[in-house]
Amino acid sequence: MSVVEIIFSPTGGTEKVAQIISEQWDESSKRIDLINPKTDFMECRIEKDDDVLIAMPVFASQAPTIAINRLKQINGNGAKTTVVCVYGNGDYGNTINEMINAADESGFHVVSAIAAIAQHSIIPEYAAGRPDEIDIKQLVDFANQIQNKKGKISFKPEIIVSEEVVVDADSEPVPPSEPPLPKPDETCVGCGICLDECPMEAISSEDFTADITKCIFCMRCAKQCPKECRKVDEEVISMAAIALKDICSSRKENELFL
Ligand SMILES: Cc1cc2nc3c(=O)[nH]c(=O)nc-3n(C[C@H](O)[C@H](O)[C@H](O)COP(=O)(O)O)c2cc1C
Numbered sequence: 001m002s003v004v005e006i007i008f009s010p011t012g013g014t015e016k017v018a019q020i021i022s023e024q025w026d027e028s029s030k031r032i033d034l035i036n037p038k039t040d041f042m043e044c045r046i047e048k049d050d051d052v053l054i055a056m057p058v059f060a061s062q063a064p065t066i067a068i069n070r071l072k073q074i075n076g077n078g079a080k081t082t083v084v085c086v087y088g089n090g091d092y093g094n095t096i097n098e099m100i101n102a103a104d105e106s107g108f109h110v111v112s113a114i115a116a117i118a119q120h121s122i123i124p125e126y127a128a129g130r131p132d133e134i135d136i137k138q139l140v141d142f143a144n145q146i147q148n149k150k151g152k153i154s155f156k157p158e159i160i161v162s163e164e165v166v167v168d169a170d171s172e173p174v175p176p177s178e179p180p181l182p183k184p185d186e187t188c189v190g191c192g193i194c195l196d197e198c199p200m201e202a203i204s205s206e207d208f209t210a211d212i213t214k215c216i217f218c219m220r221c222a223k224q225c226p227k228e229c230r231k232v233d234e235e236v237i238s239m240a241a242i243a244l245k246d247i248c249s250s251r252k253e254n255e256l257f258l
């Protein structure tokens with residue numbers, strides 16, 4: 001029996017949450033990284049008695065399609081599974097249900113689900129520094145509750161959606177006019193790390209710009225750039241921050257569905 005993490009974590013927040021949980025089950029978990037476009041996911045083996053944790057971030061209130069498609073290539077072999085969606089203190093919409101459905105379709109046996117919060121990867125002022133000490137305590141407690149339950153009861157998930165967030169009608173959100181596309185500035189040294197790390201193979205080897213038809217705005221290339229010269233236009237970020245203020249400002253807590 002092993003603990004297996006199957007994760008898609010472009011900028012590391014989802015990975016942090018997954019580690020806090022999986023360390024409670026076993027300090028030496030195995031990892032299947034859904035980021036790498038070159039992995040043959042059909043070759044990844046899950047044993048029936050493995051404990052699996054599937055973790056993904058929430059993008060625009062949904063699971064990233066690429067992560068769901070890569071997950072669906074793995075045979076879950078009936079292994080007991082917890083799905084974890086990680087969001088930036090806004091809302092997670094229908095993400096948990098999408099993850100449960102995809103896991104189910106691939107033969108994983110879902111026994112529980114978690115919605116957790118990590119720093120917003122486009123607008124870092126939201127959920128700044130999370131998961132924090134309070135989150136860690138909650139997630140450790142969730143991991144222990146799941147472990148105590150495992151194998152005893154089967155999970156019959158109701159439809160799980162995030163609570164509706166009330167938006168102040170007087171401050172009607174203004175959506176950003178441009179997508180948050182990271183671009184290299186003039187200090188780019190052409191090292192190609194962004195290109196190697198992109199989960200979508202969206203970056204040109206000639207000028208290191210991203211192809212807007214492939215990019216999912218996951219921010220991984222900006223996070224991985226050693227020169228910190230890959231950024232989204234500041235105006236786009238501040239417009240997005242204003243648009244999401246009502247939804248993202250007040251602290252939300254992690255939730256466990258058992
Ligand atoms: C394209 C994109 C869309 C996002 N949409 C949402 C959202 O709808 N709700 C939310 O609360 N956070 C949203 N976020 C924030 C991420 O879900 C959050 O920061 C998550 O921790 C990122 O995971 P990672 O650090 O593993 O990449 C979005 C982030 C990105 C990059």
Ligand code: SF4
Nearest residue numbers: 188189191192194225
């Ligand atoms: S990682 Fe940064 S420095 Fe390297 S090629 Fe990409 S943008 Fe340029």
Ligand code: SF4
Nearest residue numbers: 198215216218219221
């Ligand atoms: S180019 Fe787009 S998809 Fe690729 S790492 Fe950067 S933000 Fe993500």
